[in-house]
Amino acid sequence: MTPLSPDEMARYARHIVLPEIGGTGQLRLRRAHAVVIGAGGIGSPVIQYLAAAGIGRLTLIDDDRVDASNLQRQTIFATTDIGTPKVAAAAAIVTRLNPHVAVDACAVRVDRDNVRGLIDGADVVIDGCDNFDTRLTVADAALAARVPLVSAAVGRFEGQLGVFRGWEPSRPCYRCFVGDAPSREGATCAEEGVIGPVTGILGSFAALEAIRQIAPFGEDSAGKLVLIDLLALRLRTLTLPKDPGCPACGTSPRDP
Template sequence: MTLTDRQLDRYARHIVLKEIGGAGQVKLARANVTVIGAGGIGCPAIQYLTAAGVGRLRLIDDDVVSLSNLQRQVLFGTGDIGRHKVEVAQQAAARLNPELILECVSQRIDAGNVAELIGDCDLVLDGCDNFATRLTVSDHCTRAHVPLVSAALGQFQGQIGTFRGWEADKPCYRCFVGDAFDADDCDTCAEQGVLGAMAGLVGSWAAMEAVRAIVGFGPDPAGKVHVLDGLTPVLRTIRIVKDPGCRACGAGVLSS
């Protein structure tokens, strides 16, 4: 694949970075990324992945825009209330970069449809709002050997991690959160609140980690979770140890 003159101009600020260059930009143009959730995390992630030149995006979200979303979900405006989020996101992404191939899926992921909805992709960015979906997505990514960037948000805190649990020395998302809880029991923004600008930080960071995973610049982040506390503010990084008893990627699963 050769970049056109127009692409060389559009992505010039990427291409001059030695860590990306023309070869890295071609990798982005060839990449197929699935984004789970077009909410607070998904909105900025979609914008930056689109602007970065990712060739194909699949957006999965079954929700519609509500008035309370507008404080942090920056792809949407007042006139979009009641519309499907993926529909509005598709139109916004097309304005940002008409070269993007974008597919929208207005369905909720579960264990029965996860393989079909995620499809054949190079990376999944998960910004959904409940553990049940997160674990379903993570388990599928582990089985299918698809890198997972998982991002979470609440109040003044954000978390971003990259997982490749099928590798013998790398944990999966289930190793991080475990499964000794009700997977549907997840604090919501409506109950706990969330600082709108934190969504921008976390979603943008998740997009950066997706670009990192596709291009391959910098140290390998797999198995680390970055925790950003916006109240303090402070950033810390936690190294996650692979759980040998994990039912998604443990020793018995990998050897079977």
């Protein structure tokens, strides 16, 4: 593999001096492909931090356009971006931030017909979308492709983050966590509200965990769920069990 260039050595110096990352880890990041589902409040810091970290290729997927109501939390966008496809504006930021990163902007809505093609070749998928059906679709595709899934969600002053590699015998998949309900109705951020920094915190956590899946460091986070309550300034980490009867990854799956 081509060694890091002088510019890359300077750019990633604070990574390289970390024993847990080093030059080997930085090279892993450079050859990695990360797919980000949702370029919104969670996606904004994910995109920025993964681009800054030197992920070799980023695929950004979102079919929405920038709205004035996004700007309070989706910090990758500016007022001048209103009306622009989110992935186009985000891709421009990536290119300005780090010319070493290749970026694909996909202004499409994820569904069961296109999801496998969208995540093809990915080393990690980060899901920050705000639709439960889409989350299930992405989770099932990541499981089938054996791609680590980093899933983050927020609401009001709270957030949760999980890392899933359900094809492994001892690790749960996303459906082990949420069940196999075909849909789940709930209030949206537009209805309940969300304070902006919550999305930044969860997005930063998600970027960290995506990096961990590519260039492993510290404890393995797969199968753990982080719950953050910022009204109480409280953080909890739970270990999720694998469901033997899970219809997606279980050893004795139930009938759908």
